Amino acid sequence: MLVTHTWWSGRRVSRRGLIVTGAFAAGARLLGKPSAADPTPPTPAPLSSGSLASAGRPRPVTLHARPMTVTLGEHTINTWAYNGQLPGPLISATAGGVVRAPLVNGLTEATTVHWHGIQIAHHMDGAPGYSQVATPPGGRFDYAFRVPDPGTYFYHSHVGMQADRGLYGPLVVHDPREPLSYDVEFTVLLDDWLDGILGTPDEVLTQLNASADHDDTLRSTLLGGVTGEVRHPLYLVNGRGPETPVTFTARPGRRARFRIINAAADTAFRVALGGHRMTVTHADGFAVKPVTVDTFLIGMGERYDFLARLEDGVFPLVALAEGKGARAFALVRTASGTAPAADVQPTQLDGQLLTYRDLRPRRADNLPRPTRTVLVxxxxxxxxxxxxLNDRLAGDPYRLQVERGExxxxxxxxxxxxxxxxxxxxxxxxxxxxxxHGPRKDTVNVKPRERVEIDVQARNPxxxxxxxxxxxxxxxxxxxxxxxxxPVRVTGTGTGTGSGTGMGHH
Ligand SMILES: [Cu+2]
Structure with a gap:
C-alpha cells in the first residue's frame, strides 16, 4: 500500500514492529501539518516516494539534485536540494534488501551521493576520487546497493561543501525481525544553516581559509573547548527553524521511536524532550542495551534512536546548538493546548547525559579482538x-593499510x-x-587531548x-x-575538490 504524507509527521508501527500505513498515516498528515494560522508555507511535502511500501520490493527513488527556493524564517533562500525538498525524501528499506536511488544531477557542479553509515559495496559509496568520479552536471548515476544492517542512516552529497546546502536526506533500514515494540516513529534531521544568509558555504570556507583565528565565543565544556567554526544564523529540524517548528503528532500514552540524525556541517547538538526521559536503543544504527537518560550530545554524522512513552500535552523537542547559544526546535503534540515557546529550557537539558560508556552492544555485534594497534x-x-591526520592533508592523504580479514x-x-x-x-x-565492549559506530567524537580507541574489522575491500x-x-x-x-596508483580520478586525488578505484 502506498500512502502520501509528510514523512516526519509520523507512522504507525504495530506492536511487532510491522509497518501499518493508511488511515492513521493520513490522519497524522492532517494533524502534523502546520495550522492555517502558520505564517510560513510548509516545506514542499515529500510525496509518494514509495518508500513507505518498501517491504519486499522497493521502488526506486530518483534523487534530482537541483536548485530550489526555500523560506526559512524571514529569509527566502536559493539553495540546492534533492527533489525540491528540504530535507530530501525519506528512503526506507528492509535489512538485507536493495536500495535503488538513481541520482540525476541538475546542478552546475559535479556531485555524488554518499550513503552514510552503510557497509556498502565500494563502487556505490559516492566518494569522489575514491569510489567514483563525481557525476557531472546533466549526468546520472544509478545508485543500487544492498543494505546489510537495519538502522537509522542518512545520505548526502560528498563533493566539497555541497552537503552544507540542502543536499541531504534520511535513510531508514527496517529490521524484518524488529525486537523493539513501539506505536509510532519520527525521523528527526538536525541541521545548521547558513546558505544564502552568510553567503554560500564555499564563500564561508574561503573566509575561514583566510584566517588563522577561531571564534573563541563558541565554547563548550562538553566538547572540551571551541565547539565550531561558524555561528550559524539558523538551526533546523526537518528543514524548519524554531519559529515555524515541525510538529510530531501522536496520541498520549503511545510509545514513540525517535530517530535523531545530525546532518549539520559544524554543530553538535544537545538533545532533550521536555517532560520525558529518553531510552536510547541505537547508536549509529546499531542496537545497544537500552539506557535511559535525560539528554545526549550528538556530533555531526552521528545518529541516536530513543523510545519515549508520550505524556499528555505539547512538549518541546530541543536540540541546543552546543556552545553556540542557539537551538533547533520542534514540538511533540498528543493533546490540544498551547505550545511551549521556542526558547523554553527543559530541565532535561541539564540532567543525566549519555556517554559512550553507557552504550553496550549486543553480543553478536562484538568484533574480534584486534591483533595490532595503529596510532592516528x-x-x-x-x-x-x-x-x-598523522601530519598529512587530504591532497596527499595518510593511508592506513589493512589486510582483508584482520x-x-x-x-x-x-x-x-x-x-x-x-x-x-x-x-x-x-x-x-x-x-x-563499547558500541558499534561509524562516527565517533574525539575531544581535544582525548584518545579514543576504535576496533576496525577489515571485511569490505x-x-x-x-x-x-x-x-x-x-x-x-x-x-x-x-x-x-x-596502494594502487590510478590517474584521472577526482573532481578537483581537493579530496582524494591520486587514490584509485578497485
Ligand atoms: Cu574536525
Missing part, C-alpha cells in the same frame, strides 16, 4: 585552518585544540571503552575515506584513507 594523530597546523585497533589521539567527529566509510567500528565530519575540517585537509593491501 588528529592535528592542526600553525596556520589554524589546516587539519591533519581486526585492528586504531588509537585516535587528538592533539588539536578542537573536537572532531571522525567518520569511517564502508565499515562500522567498535568503540573501545574501559571495562567492557576498497579505498575508503576516513575523515572528520566537520565539513570545514574535511575541506581543510582532515581526510585520510583506509585501504586494503598496497
Amino acid at each position: 594523530e588528529l592535528g592542526m597546523r600553525p596556520s589554524g585552518n589546516e587539519w591533519t 581486526t585492528i585497533r586504531v588509537v585516535l589521539a587528538n592533539l588539536s585544540p578542537m573536537w572532531h567527529p571522525m567518520h569511517l566509510h564502508g565499515h562500522t567500528f567498535q568503540v573501545h571503552v574501559p571495562g567492557g 576498497g579505498e575508503w575515506m576516513f575523515h572528520c565530519h566537520n565539513l570545514y575540517h574535511q575541506e581543510q585537509g582532515m581526510m585520510g584513507v583506509l585501504g586494503y593491501g598496497p
Whole structure:
C-alpha cells in the first residue's frame, strides 16, 4: 500500500514492529501539518516516494539534485536540494534488501551521493576520487546497493561543501525481525544553516581559509573547548527553524521511536524532550542495551534512536546548538493546548547525559579482538585552518593499510585544540571503552587531548575515506584513507575538490 504524507509527521508501527500505513498515516498528515494560522508555507511535502511500501520490493527513488527556493524564517533562500525538498525524501528499506536511488544531477557542479553509515559495496559509496568520479552536471548515476544492517542512516552529497546546502536526506533500514515494540516513529534531521544568509558555504570556507583565528565565543565544556567554526544564523529540524517548528503528532500514552540524525556541517547538538526521559536503543544504527537518560550530545554524522512513552500535552523537542547559544526546535503534540515557546529550557537539558560508556552492544555485534594497534594523530597546523591526520592533508592523504580479514585497533589521539567527529566509510567500528565492549559506530567524537580507541574489522575491500565530519575540517585537509593491501596508483580520478586525488578505484 502506498500512502502520501509528510514523512516526519509520523507512522504507525504495530506492536511487532510491522509497518501499518493508511488511515492513521493520513490522519497524522492532517494533524502534523502546520495550522492555517502558520505564517510560513510548509516545506514542499515529500510525496509518494514509495518508500513507505518498501517491504519486499522497493521502488526506486530518483534523487534530482537541483536548485530550489526555500523560506526559512524571514529569509527566502536559493539553495540546492534533492527533489525540491528540504530535507530530501525519506528512503526506507528492509535489512538485507536493495536500495535503488538513481541520482540525476541538475546542478552546475559535479556531485555524488554518499550513503552514510552503510557497509556498502565500494563502487556505490559516492566518494569522489575514491569510489567514483563525481557525476557531472546533466549526468546520472544509478545508485543500487544492498543494505546489510537495519538502522537509522542518512545520505548526502560528498563533493566539497555541497552537503552544507540542502543536499541531504534520511535513510531508514527496517529490521524484518524488529525486537523493539513501539506505536509510532519520527525521523528527526538536525541541521545548521547558513546558505544564502552568510553567503554560500564555499564563500564561508574561503573566509575561514583566510584566517588563522577561531571564534573563541563558541565554547563548550562538553566538547572540551571551541565547539565550531561558524555561528550559524539558523538551526533546523526537518528543514524548519524554531519559529515555524515541525510538529510530531501522536496520541498520549503511545510509545514513540525517535530517530535523531545530525546532518549539520559544524554543530553538535544537545538533545532533550521536555517532560520525558529518553531510552536510547541505537547508536549509529546499531542496537545497544537500552539506557535511559535525560539528554545526549550528538556530533555531526552521528545518529541516536530513543523510545519515549508520550505524556499528555505539547512538549518541546530541543536540540541546543552546543556552545553556540542557539537551538533547533520542534514540538511533540498528543493533546490540544498551547505550545511551549521556542526558547523554553527543559530541565532535561541539564540532567543525566549519555556517554559512550553507557552504550553496550549486543553480543553478536562484538568484533574480534584486534591483533595490532595503529596510532592516528588528529592535528592542526600553525596556520589554524589546516587539519591533519598523522601530519598529512587530504591532497596527499595518510593511508592506513589493512589486510582483508584482520581486526585492528586504531588509537585516535587528538592533539588539536578542537573536537572532531571522525567518520569511517564502508565499515562500522567498535568503540573501545574501559571495562567492557563499547558500541558499534561509524562516527565517533574525539575531544581535544582525548584518545579514543576504535576496533576496525577489515571485511569490505576498497579505498575508503576516513575523515572528520566537520565539513570545514574535511575541506581543510582532515581526510585520510583506509585501504586494503598496497596502494594502487590510478590517474584521472577526482573532481578537483581537493579530496582524494591520486587514490584509485578497485
Ligand atoms: Cu574536525
